[in-house]
Amino acid sequence: MPDKKILVVDDEPNVVRTLTFVLKKEGYDVSSAVNGEEALVKARESKPNLMFLDVMMPRKNGYEVCRELKNDPITRDIHIIILSAKGQEADKEKALSTGANEFMTKPFSPVAIITRVKELLP
Secondary structure (H helix, E strand, C coil): CCCEEEEEEEECCHHHHHHHHHHHCCCCCEEEEECCCHHHHHHHHHHCEEEEEEECCCCHHHHHHHHHHHHHCCCCCEEEEEEEECHHHHHHHHHHHHHEEEECCCCCCCHHHHHHHHHCCC
C-alpha cells in the first residue's frame, strides 16, 4: 500500500490533521497542501492516486485547482474528491462540472472516508 499516494488539500489545519492521521494509520502515503497554488505544485510533483480537495481556499479555490488538474494530461487521472461545507445540490453540480470525481460534505465521518478510500485504492 505504500505506493498508494493521497494528497489532502485544505486550509483548515484540523481537517488536514484528521485526514492525514486516519489515512496514515491505514498505511497510505499522505501529503498535504494548504492553498490552491501549493496543491497544483504538489499534485504535479507527486502524482497522487487520490486527492481530497477543499473548495474555499486562498490563492486558488478548489474548483480552479480541479479544473486545471483535469485539463492537464499529466494529472487528469488523479481521482479528486471535493470537500465542502456547502452541501447544496448546486455546489455538488459545480464540483462535478469542473471534473471532480466525487463530492463530500463537511463535517465528514473518518470511518466513511476510510471506507471510500479502501474502495478506490484496494
